[in-house]
Amino acid sequence: MTFRVAVLASGSGSNFEALCHALNSPHQLAHIALLICNVPNAGVLVRAEKLGVPHVVLTPGDFASRMAFDEAILKVLQDNKIEAVCLAGYMRLVGPVLTRAFRGKMLNIHPALLPSFPGLHAVRQAIEKRVKISGCTVHFVDEGIDTGPIISQASVEVFDTDTEETLAARILQKEHKLYAQAIEGLASGRICLGAQGTEFKEPHE
Numbered sequence: 001m002t003f004r005v006a007v008l009a010s011g012s013g014s015n016f017e018a019l020c021h022a023l024n025s026p027h028q029l030a031h032i033a034l035l036i037c038n039v040p041n042a043g044v045l046v047r048a049e050k051l052g053v054p055h056v057v058l059t060p061g062d063f064a065s066r067m068a069f070d071e072a073i074l075k076v077l078q079d080n081k082i083e084a085v086c087l088a089g090y091m092r093l094v095g096p097v098l099t100r101a102f103r104g105k106m107l108n109i110h111p112a113l114l115p116s117f118p119g120l121h122a123v124r125q126a127i128e129k130r131v132k133i134s135g136c137t138v139h140f141v142d143e144g145i146d147t148g149p150i151i152s153q154a155s156v157e158v159f160d161t162d163t164e165e166t167l168a169a170r171i172l173q174k175e176h177k178l179y180a181q182a183i184e185g186l187a188s189g190r191i192c193l194g195a196q197g198t199e200f201k202e203p204h205e
């Protein structure tokens, strides 16, 4: 049995597609089994259709509260026997209903070297601050905004000529690899969330 992973996304979905390509083949430990999207016309839905990955659209406006929306997501995840969740360009705060149910099993990817530039427009913030190095971070999700324990990071050089678009594109290339590696680590048990934060285990432990 492979480790069933759901992706939550709101946008273009390049991370979703990269994860499907990296993981959805027979010899992999983990498998992208489901996409949940909160934006009806998002590009990620076209990718899911093409890749043949089951997908569900849940629109926040159809629910009475944030909690009711997260409860609906939780039910879809449980109905689909999902073991881990990856936020990939999911532009919505995840509430305690989900963070508690998937403690240590919910990851996020962020386009900056956290704890620098959390929140929205991380790439723009990096350009505005004229940093020389930026990158991306995979971390466990807790109830804060991009505050959970860090799992892995990859860096890219920032050039004087960079725009938000050129830098975001260079960071995305790193994201695609880093995220798949983190999920493989979680699926194999090499990466887990302990009482003190992220723990890395040797294969023989």
Ligand code: GAR
Pocket: 009, 011, 012, 013, 014, 015, 016, 088, 089, 090, 091, 109, 110, 111, 119, 120, 121, 122, 172, 175
């Ligand atoms: C990615 O760069 C991801 O790190 C970022 O949105 C982009 C989604 O791209 N996420 C955040 O900014 C979350 N705070 P994609 O839709 O092509 O995967």
